[in-house]
Amino acid sequence: MQGGRAPRNTKVKPRSRLGCDNCKKLKTKCDETKPSCLKCSKRGIDCVYSLEMVFQNPKMGHRKPKRLSKSPVSNKRSSLGASESAPLEKSVEKCLLLPFNMPSFIPSSEIPILPLPENLLDHPYFREAFDFYRHFTAILLDNKNLLDLLVSHALTHRSLVLTDENYNPHLIELLVTRGMYNLISTVGSARNEVTCISALMLCTQRIFSVADTDKYREIIEIAHTSYMAYIENDLDITRNDTGQYVLHEKKNCLAYFLRNWIGYFEIIGLMMYMAPNRANTFFREKLVYEQFELRNDSKIDLFLGFNIDFLLIFDRLIPILKEADKTNDHISSDVLAKALEWEHELRAQYQQFRSTPAKPTDPTESDDILNATNEVFYNTGLLQLYRRVYKIPRNSKIVQNMVTKIYKRFKHVIESASSAENCAILPLFVAACESIEKEHRNFFYERFKIQFLGGNFPTGDVLKILVETWNTGDPWIKSAERVAGENGFFLI
Known part of the structure; x- marks a missing residue:
């Protein structure tokens, strides 16, 4: 040692790349x-x-997507790892029709599609997000029929929105057919709730792909059968004095949710459904909620976007619409009496909703968007009654006042291409058909145009129906018959 000083340690301590x-x-x-x-x-x-510390993967930054050389369907769970997945490509830029300023449009990204689940556990924030995968997405890995249907849905959407050179419609039908076969074979099994979910997913896939709307009855019947088998074996579900199943919003959350999902298809869906060539448009033998009593904690249902009691009242409107649509002239006194009673019930329920204070733990009453969707559904029920049952002319002040109320709610509160607009597609469609003001028509047309460009392809028929309805002055039912009579029409 010289100069009394120890030699300096020049070795640099390695720093972790995963530090804060x-x-x-x-x-x-x-x-x-x-x-x-x-x-x-x-x-x-x-x-x-x-966030970069988890998803950054320099080795994958410039990988080119490989063409499928083998069967694109693999049952190996290990193939879902991030090391085997290519990053999202900027192929969306090939599609010149998509409006990139849409609020709901997700921009292209270099992040791998499927990061390893272990990475998501590195931080509490990611662990919380991963909770969705654990409880919902992961169910697909153990239920092949549900996975088949979801994959077919995704491939259909991709083929319609993006330029997909690997798209194979035959493969899509194989997935759907296999999923449908497995679906039928699982009715009455120990996992009836999964069968019900799969049937509802199949309904969505068929509607979205604008195919087989005439088979809707068969699919929804599978959902009904499997759902009833599920709740009959659920020991947490009780019956009231009249024999109805009592479903609590929180205590029986899955049964409650599935019941309302089926109800949305069968009630809201039937309000704007036309079977091919008008055959079997209405097929229900009894009311959707006839066997059920719902006990909700929130004033506005977060899944539906409106007061759940409205759905039960709309359920009783379907038979009235069925009778009224049979004639273009005056309705019978019996149907008129039922319609007047129905209107009184709907108005009374709306007044009760407005006057009843919300529970301290219920955040829905103060939510502007939920209140907007709730109001547009209420006015849509009245619009359906006045136009399709009472046959009130479109240019009536009563009708146009309802249209204006719906228009203002969408313009000032419900954003374009938002999830709220998707949930309120029925009010948007009905108000658009019944509008006469140029400002209103332009607004509604642009909203549906954005929906179409964003991938909601059944709205392509809506744009044609709107033009046909506005040009002829006919009810939208007749316009839909001319535009999509052979294929049927279903917007949901």
Whole structure:
């Protein structure tokens, strides 16, 4: 040792690339303790772990997508790892029709499609997001029929929205056929709830792909049968004094949700459904909610976007519409009496909704968007009654006042291409058909045009129906018959 000084250790301590942002900026070693490292805790500052640390994968940045050389369907769960998946390509830019300024449009990204689940567990924030996969998406890996239907749905959507050179319609039909076969074979099994979900997914896939609307009855019947088998074996579901099944919004959350999903298809869907060549448009033998009593905690249902009691009342409107649509002239006194009673019930329920205070734990009453969707559904029920049953002329002030109310709610509260607009597609369609003001028509037409460009392809028929209805002055039912009579019409 010379000069009394020890030689300086020039070895640089390696820094972890998974450290927090603050330690990276200070170029100090981070102990990577989560949710807050020791250095940030001592300084009393927020400890933030960057999103890039989890999903960054330089090796995958410039990989080219491989063509499918074997069967694109694989049962190996290991093939779902991130190391085997290519990043999202910018192929969406090939589609010149898509409006990239749409609020709901997701831009292209270099993030791998399927990051390893282990990475999602590195931070509490990711762990919370991963909870969705654990409880919902992961169910697909153990239910092949549901997986087949979801994959076919995704491939159909991709082929319609993007330029997909690998699209194979025969493969799609094979997936759907296999899923349908497995679906029928699982009715009455121990997993009836999965069978019900699969049937509802199949309904969605068929409607979205604008195919087989005439088979809707068969599919929804599978959903009905499997649902009833499911609730009959659920010990948490009780019956009231009249024999109805009592479904609590929170206690029986899955049964409650599935019942309303079926109800949405059968009630809201039937209000704008026309079977091919008008055959078997209405096929229900009894009311959807005849066997059920719903006990909800929130004033507005978060799945439906309106007061659940409205759905039960709309359920009783379907038979009235069935009778009224049989004639273009005056309706019978019996149908008129039922219609007047129905109108009184709907108005009374709406007044009760407005006057009843919400529970302290219920956030729905103060939500502007939920209140807007609730109001447009209420006015849509009245519009259907006045135009299709009472036969009130379209240019009536009563009719146009309802159209204006719906128009203002969509313009000022419900954003274009938002999830709220998707849920309220029935009010948007009915108000558009019954509008006469140029401002209103232009607004509604643009809303549906954006829906179509964004991938909701059944709205392509809507645009034709709107033009036909406005040019002829006919009811939308007749316009839909001319536009989509052979294929049928279903918007949901």
